[in-house]
Amino acid sequence: MPDLRLYDYTASANCYKVRLLLAQLGRSYERIPVDIFDGDTLTDEYRRINPFRSTPVLGIADDRYLLESNAILVYLADSTPFLPSAAVERSEVVRWLIYEQTDVMPATGGLRFRLQTGRLSPDHPDAARRKNAGHEVLGFLDDHLADRDVLVGTGYSIADIAVYGYVHVADEAGYELDRWPAIQSWLRHVAEQPGYIHDLQPYPPNARAGAGRSIYD
Amino acid sequence: MPDLRLYDYTASANCYKVRLLLAQLGRSYERIPVDIFDGDTLTDEYRRINPFRSTPVLGIADDRYLLESNAILVYLADSTPFLPSAAVERSEVVRWLIYEQTDVMPATGGLRFRLQTGRLSPDHPDAARRKNAGHEVLGFLDDHLADRDVLVGTGYSIADIAVYGYVHVADEAGYELDRWPAIQSWLRHVAEQPGYIHDLQPYPPNARAGAGRSIYD
Structure with missing residues (x-):
């Protein structure tokens, strides 16, 4: 099993989906916090990781990254009961x-x-x-x-x-x-599913339009 | 292999994708033409097949239908080179x-x-x-x-x-x-891929807004 690194923003349910599945699979991972309202997704480094500048991103090896929350779920659920085989x-x-x-x-x-x-x-x-x-x-x-x-x-x-x-x-x-x-x-x-976690924050007050640097402004 | 029935509209590239893969797989199927501008997707019968009233739909057994063009591709490509195994x-x-x-x-x-x-x-x-x-x-x-x-x-x-x-x-x-x-x-x-077909029509003149009965009017 490779070491996993999750580029993660706490108020995004797209990110929460991945945190939820990781918890239910009992997989450990390094969480890399990304503040989408403080320019973290606007850097050249982030562009190299994900040209689309979205979150979440899952790092699965040196210089190998998976994009798109639901596609990350497909990767993590492979060969588990969370993805049917038929x-x-x-x-x-x-x-x-x-x-x-x-x-x-x-x-x-x-x-x-x-x-x-x-x-x-x-x-x-x-x-x-x-x-x-x-x-x-x-x-x-x-x-x-x-x-x-x-x-x-x-x-x-x-x-x-x-x-x-x-x-x-x-x-x-x-x-x-x-x-x-x-x-x-x-x-x-x-x-009620085993391993369920409730772990989604609301957007913070400083996320108001124009208050930070993000792809949304 | 089950008998396949494709509910198909000729000017939809979502439908064309499925026709293309079926051709490349050499799979035979029954084509059921659907005129989305003549009310064909607005009937009670079509709603039973697909409550979302979209095309294409793939019938794979009596009363068993698959929706969403790209999900239909996943089904047809299963265990073929068109869907990687890793x-x-x-x-x-x-x-x-x-x-x-x-x-x-x-x-x-x-x-x-x-x-x-x-x-x-x-x-x-x-x-x-x-x-x-x-x-x-x-x-x-x-x-x-x-x-x-x-x-x-x-x-x-x-x-x-x-x-x-x-x-x-x-x-x-x-x-x-x-x-x-x-x-x-x-x-x-x-x-240039084997089995490629070019088979997509433009929308016909009678598809103008208000000219027929469709989910788009």
Whole structure:
């Protein structure tokens, strides 16, 4: 097993997903804190590690880095029960890994980020647009979970971890999760899994637009 | 091997990706044409197949359907050279499958769709915003391909097929591919692969906004 180094920002659920799986796998790793609002991702060194300047990044060997939270989950879950071995279920896991980034995260995590950092006020039209999209996404998710405990097959997998990341803090984006009972049951089911950790901070006050140096300003 | 049924729309590169891999695998399948502008994805029957009402969908058994083009590629490529077996390379493939849907497709395919169907005029601010984002995406892609023939490892994979889908028709979205020589070399390399088919139509004139019944109106 190689030594793992996680480039990690505490308020990012994309980072939290990886911390959660690492905890559930019992894998040790070196945590390299990255302050995305203090220019840490804008350095030439960080660009060499990740030209896209996103977090998390997983260092798996000297000069070998994996990008994209859900792709990192795929690497870590390889040959473990967190990634099913059957082709159909693997496809379904990847489907949720993609949908999480294209639809779930923009509507939940994207809105949480913009509201907490003051980039959007709750009554801005773009906030309303994102929230409408979020209601549709969370409705699809609730329908899917109406007759099952986990997103794919019968076992907890990285599909659950990926979608859980931003959905479990959707209230911080202004959603009332009471509306979706199947999502609530599923959130509880995830939180009951062995090795579960709850370890996600809100964005700090100094993350307001213009207050630091980041790719978001 | 199960009988495959592909719910397919001819002008969608998401569908073309699957047709391309099926051709390269030499797999036979039943093609079920879906006219997304004539209400075909709005029926109750289609909702049962795919509540998200997108194309393509791959039917793999009675009442068993796979969604999301890139997840369908993962299923079809399982245990073939089109999906590497090493954990690191699998992660890198998934990383591109996600990036293609979050960044490449919106900037290239999304713009191609809106321009060809008259939903956006080329001088609309949203077209300019998408095109700027596309220049950044295509720049990243060109940088990545500067010193390699394929996106992941040393062999042609579903990462290449996925990204090729909309990038090879980026000119239809108003991009001048001359700007990115490494992308051009890579496009040629893909088109030289055994079993390659070029099989993507433009959107038809009757696809203009309001002309039919679709999830886009």
